Amino acid sequence: MxxxxxxxxxxxxxxxxxxxxxxxxxxxxxxxxxxxxxxxxxxxxxxxxxxxxxxxxxxxxxxxxxxxxxxxxxxxxxxxxxxxxxxxxxxxxxxxxxxxxxxxxxxxxxxxxxxxxxxxxxxxxxxxxxxxxxxxxxxxxxxxxxxxxxxxxxxxxxxxxxxxxxxxxxxxxxxCLPTPAGAPVAEISPTFMIFRDAVEAHFTHTRRVEDYARELGYSPRTLSRATLAGAGLGAKDYIDRRVVLEAKRLLAHSEQTATRIADHLGFASATHFSKYFHQRTGQTPITFRNAIRGHTEP
Structure with missing residues (x-):
């Protein structure tokens, strides 16, 4: 720094x-x-x-x-x-x-x-x-x-x-630090790791579990079971969490408009993006951006 x-x-x-x-x-x-x-x-x-x-x-x-x-x-x-x-x-x-x-x-x-x-x-x-x-x-x-x-x-x-x-x-x-004694250990299966990497690579292109399942050769149910064991939430929620994280990063750190962020994340319009973001965070993108820039809790 x-x-x-x-x-x-x-x-x-x-x-x-x-x-x-x-x-x-x-x-x-x-x-x-x-x-x-x-x-x-x-x-x-x-x-x-x-x-x-x-x-x-x-x-x-x-x-x-x-x-x-x-x-x-x-x-x-x-x-x-x-x-x-x-x-x-x-x-x-x-x-x-x-x-x-x-x-x-x-x-x-x-x-x-x-x-x-x-x-x-x-x-x-x-x-x-x-x-x-x-x-x-x-x-x-x-x-x-x-x-x-x-x-x-x-x-x-x-x-x-x-x-x-x-x-x-x-x-x-x-x-290589060991997991603390008594801490829950997630079941990181090969299926979950493959899905996790696929989401990281493609979350700006698709948010549909079915698309990942077809691409990876698994059923949507299999992906959801593996993701629940590995991350504690279902496959769709896992994808949504990654999309929201990237949206927050861009809102906090860039001057991109909601329209440009929506386009980058694969939404059809800024309206669709705003509704999606609000449903999952309880805030509009602009409210979140203002909170972060005012150094208050989002």
Whole structure:
């Protein structure tokens, strides 16, 4: 976030990654106190849709963070992983400190990307490590921070390779954290995973379960059973939830009109889109946009 080029879209921010001058491209490590001192609170609290990853953990205080319109409470030793494309709103950083790791897609090796499921848009946002995992993650973060701060002591290509390896350790450990004891475990079947990926690829083209069933070779009932077991809701509701999420992202983060958003999401008209959105959120698109831009609860 620090030393990035912020491109304003109305009151909103599109945030591309730009490494600090004199450091390797693709990764940045900083303390939240640095972020607080360099970027104003009104900029941080503005909805942003960065095109790079955020790994955030606290050493003191408590932070209320909003990611894709869901609120997460970050406490010391827990971790927040915000992925490219998600809409992020920072909470109040006045009384917190911790570490923030920013890294660009393409910085890590393909093996790490696959092993840590870095490209998975459905991966959890908040992580609560066990005491043993907390120590390992802290050690990985400290090593990464020390290496980032040691720029100039090694040739740039060696320094960059070392950062890549140290960051790989951190993301692999985060991605492989066990499910907390007592937490419900969803039944992620191959059928659900195939359907989930199909929805991610085609939700702007069709919202009909029958279309996905025909394309994937399953019955609509089979898809609904698999989705209920894997996500806790039926196949149609799952599709609608993804469409609404994208609509919220565009309403919060862009200046596109309802007509353009409706067209992008495959609706016949802005009227159809507005009715669909209102039925599923209890708000019109304009009411939602105004609430987000006024920094109130949607």
């Amino acid at each position: 620090v030393k990035k080029r912020h491109i304003r879209v109305g009151r909103l921010l599109d945030v591309p990654f730009s490494a600090p001058v004199g450091t390797p491209t693709g990764v940045e490590v900083l303390r939240l106190s640095e972020l607080r001192n360099r970027v104003s609170g009104d900029v941080l609290s503005t909805p942003q849709r960065p095109d790079f990853h955020h790994l955030l953990t606290l050493t003191e205080g408590s932070l209320r963070q909003t990611v894709d319109f869901a609120t997460y409470i970050l406490e010391p030793r827990s971790w927040l992983w915000i992925r490219p494309g998600q809409v992020n709103q920072w909470g109040d950083l006045a009384h917190v400190d911790g570490s923030l790791v920013l890294f660009q897609q393409g910085f890590l090796s393909p093996a790490t990307v696959a092993g840590a499921r870095i490209d998975d848009p459905h991966a959890p946002v908040l992580h609560h490590p066990s005491p043993g995992d907390v120590a390992a993650l802290r050690l990985a973060t400290d090593h990464l921070t020390e290496e980032f701060d040691a720029f100039g002591r090694l040739p740039i290509e060696i320094h960059t390779a070392t950062l890549r390896h140290l960051l790989s350790v951190l993301v692999l450990r985060l991605a």
